[in-house]
Amino acid sequence: MTAHPDLTRNQSLVLHTLNAANGSLSAYDILDKLRAEGLRAPLQVYRALDKLVEFGLIHRLESLNAFISCADPQDHEAHAHGVTAFAICDSCGQVTEFHDHAIEHRLQQWQASRSFKPEKTTIEIRGACSNCS
Amino acid sequence: MTAHPDLTRNQSLVLHTLNAANGSLSAYDILDKLRAEGLRAPLQVYRALDKLVEFGLIHRLESLNAFISCADPQDHEAHAHGVTAFAICDSCGQVTEFHDHAIEHRLQQWQASRSFKPEKTTIEIRGACSNCS
DNA sequence: TTTATTGCGTTATGCTATAACGTATGGCAT
DNA sequence: ATGCCATACGTTATAGCATAACGCAATAAA
Ligand SMILES: [Zn+2]
Ligand SMILES: [Zn+2]
Ligand SMILES: [Zn+2]
Ligand SMILES: [Zn+2]
Numbered sequence: 001m002t003a004h005p006d007l008t009r010n011q012s013l014v015l016h017t018l019n020a021a022n023g024s025l026s027a028y029d030i031l032d033k034l035r036a037e038g039l040r041a042p043l044q045v046y047r048a049l050d051k052l053v054e055f056g057l058i059h060r061l062e063s064l065n066a067f068i069s070c071a072d073p074q075d076h077e078a079h080a081h082g083v084t085a086f087a088i089c090d091s092c093g094q095v096t097e098f099h100d101h102a103i104e105h106r107l108q109q110w111q112a113s114r115s116f117k118p119e120k121t122t123i124e125i126r127g128a129c130s131n132c133s
Numbered sequence: 134m135t136a137h138p139d140l141t142r143n144q145s146l147v148l149h150t151l152n153a154a155n156g157s158l159s160a161y162d163i164l165d166k167l168r169a170e171g172l173r174a175p176l177q178v179y180r181a182l183d184k185l186v187e188f189g190l191i192h193r194l195e196s197l198n199a200f201i202s203c204a205d206p207q208d209h210e211a212h213a214h215g216v217t218a219f220a221i222c223d224s225c226g227q228v229t230e231f232h233d234h235a236i237e238h239r240l241q242q243w244q245a246s247r248s249f250k251p252e253k254t255t256i257e258i259r260g261a262c263s264n265c266s
Numbered sequence: 267t268t269t270a271t272t273g274c275g276t277t278a279t280g281c282t283a284t285a286a287c288g289t290a291t292g293g294c295a296t
Numbered sequence: 297a298t299g300c301c302a303t304a305c306g307t308t309a310t311a312g313c314a315t316a317a318c319g320c321a322a323t324a325a326a
Pocket of ligand 4: 222223224225226227261262263264265
């Protein structure tokens, strides 16, 4: 359970922006929100995002090319070794993060049967949330 | 079991290019391979890709922003109503498509419990295949 | 002090995807 | 045949996402 180091100014700015957002934000969304704080270039945001993902404080949503703050950054076990899944509402943008041990176990079985060594697993359900149906 | 219509020239060119490829190709990879056939603009490729995905003949890999031909285009049941998963080797590019009913069922349970209406589900495992480990 | 590491800022570039326009073609009802 | 509709096509321009490459600054070993 290694704690991540203190965040730098840019990392803090990006994390707080994501925490304050309702749903997910693209790197350029974040950049636009942080111009007032002095950020000017995409790389400043991408470098912070890379670190925050590495620290397990945020997640990247592959099907949206966007980022969202972790729903439970304290849960190191689930995020370090587990599989994180997301349900994404295409209507309102709500993102629900969840962890399902049965799915994870089933994927592990498949991987073992094929001698496939997983590095990162993406599970994203796009659709309509209960409010938007 | 509705058959898809005959493919247009551009659709055929794109499909054959993907069928001939070892792994996945980006839209621009495909465009480069088809310049000799007269294709000049990204839209010509993207429009064909959209249709081929709609017909269930190819899949989009969200974590790669790339496309791959379907491993079993005849299996309409699995592709129309089921969840398709991919194991992607980051070393050699090999992509293995598979379908797991237990995972699909588990996702359905989650969706039912949250009244979430799924439209498209992405499952992609990035890692190293048995040959590359 | 020297060296290595990490983060920062900037410029430039590359890759991915779509908007908006007009043209062409084929099916079909009148 | 004529008009109408739906679909595909080709082109130009633009939008959106991501990284290469450079040098500087601060910090932490050695
Ligand atoms: Zn999380
Ligand atoms: Zn919603
Ligand atoms: Zn398939
Ligand atoms: Zn491999």
